[in-house]
Amino acid sequence: MTKILPDAGWQHAQGLKKVLALLQDAHGGPRYVGGAVRDTLLGLPVADVDIATALLPLEVIDRLESGGIKAIPTGIEHGTITAAVDGKNYEITTLRRDVATDGRRATVAFATDWREDAARRDFTINALYADPATGEIFDYFDGSGDLQKRRLRFIGDAHQRIAEDFLRILRYFRFLARYGSGTLDPEAIDACAAGAHGLTALSRERIAQELTRILALKDPVVSVGLMVTHGIFTPFLPELSATAADDLQRLVEREQKFAQPVSLPARFLALVTSDAIAVDKVTARLKLSNKLREGCARRLQAPTPNAGNIRAIAYGTDIDTARDVVMLFAADCDVQNCLARLNGWESPSLSIKGGALIEMGLPTGPLVAQTLQAIETTWVEEEFPDKERQYALARQAVNTALSAIKNA
Template structure:
């Protein structure tokens, strides 16, 4: 059972954090840790980001931090968020709030001093946990501790209302379900997500892409993605979802685990999309994916069918990561381990023969040199990148053939 006491963790011992907390002492029981740092520490998971809640107004927070020699960055002043930068670490500090109005994309807030009121505007019960830094006491206003115990991801209050406040919470729900949902799925949450999916069209494509990438980057998102498919969550923003997305994603995740391969986000994306380069490029453009991701997706679809015999050629043409993903996505079960073995600890070689070497062998300078170099590289790759002596043999054969053809002409 999850204890209502925050365990000691290394992140709590940072001198800079202690300094920030001391500067923000108030008469309302704060400051307190909030959200992910509390949740993950209770679960024994590593903590990367530490968020702090306070009843102090943002201007007071800034004044106190600066007076104490701590850099204060107004990262979200209108919403009460200040980032304290100390000892190379960032701590996000947010004033207690209550929603005044929402439109499904953003909220207008008013600052508050009531901790329960602040908790009530958060998305899930497991994210609305606070902890007192001095005592470790955990404050749970909506049953988050019980939900952590039971592996239940549940909206605070009415799920439909929470989603109407910010439709991105639909995607966040399925991401948190993939990460923490080891128990029964909350039927009300799923129904509310399905009913509100149309609202995803109101969100910026960058927000959708970021949340989708976070979901697909989790260890095993298959169950969540399956629920999303079954409840029409993808339909408003991803019509290019392939008809067997569940099977392909499940197959990829299984292969990652079976062959001890690292997770690849481009491969995860491609596992749920149609295998049409034009359609996938439209997805990348619509979701405003980075140029690098767009290139990665295109390369993996244009590399060709992988086999033990050509997998190194694919790696040479693109890179090892592309070749590995192509094998993980498209190689048959018998060929996959052979492809992976061929890539293991393999560095793409360099052909040492240059144009000048061909000229020294008797080839006249001109366009024929570039053409012969291309033929040489193709033969070298086809022979699986032989060593220098064989490169020279191949080059001499091509030069002699070119000279013979020139004489006959």
């Protein structure tokens, strides 16, 4: 029985229709491929639409440009051209077959055989094609059956597919976390474990990208637990905590229980040692973004949170950092109260400025900044009292400073 792609809003974009009309050929294309087909079958939102074609890359460029569509040669050596139209990008890739692989990259030859193109893809659920005109789905390796069973399988021999590109190990666990809630494929898990040593051949950027994608998923606990058990982290993350799987599970359970958003810095810190120097080294080695590196550092520098100090932590950092510190480090009995004290709270500003201290009699110079800092410290300790109390603290601090000058 012919399977038909369900109708979805993304299919009606006028820019997409224009691109497809320009790519008609004698080999049954163009066709939607990969994630757009997979996620539409699952009833999930579609972010990116990829198109496969038998046309050669230069022919794709010529056709797009002849139709007034911008063609970007984003990966022309591997057959990929990006069509930019109506504010959206569509990746168009020529059918391919692998000529040679070395575990990091492949040398490809362009082809016109759809099954041959499907056979070089990683997982059965990613090798689904659909005819834009009729909706007919072309499924060469029972990917739709695997989708129904929520089963993740490599196409062909798992060991061979991993040897072609070791990044497929991390991709396997990412897709497993998102789509693979059914029966595990023992062959795939064994192949990932056997090939984990090959991850050292990959660039740190490629590893970091996949790792952060895994951690950003709603619930990566099972996948990460399997990765820990089978030594997947060993080649690139020796700083992995001995309790990483349990710590991540605890964090995810708290996120779900208290309806908190996923935080990448918190997820990352759940995996690694809590030593700030070691964390800084690993984030630098993996070339993680400065934002993520700095976020990890702020969270590790904060004191152990409780209801009494959580607003002070937020004042000294930011609300997101304080919330993550709670999720990571607060005692179970403190989590709810800490989050309640952060909910809807806006960090206040100290009303007292240096000029006011000078008007109170404090001489100009470094002592003004020192006294202002002392006032702020007390104000934070007292839970941010109002302006009247701030001025009382200021007068007290100025008197103390003046007394110290007099007695010096």
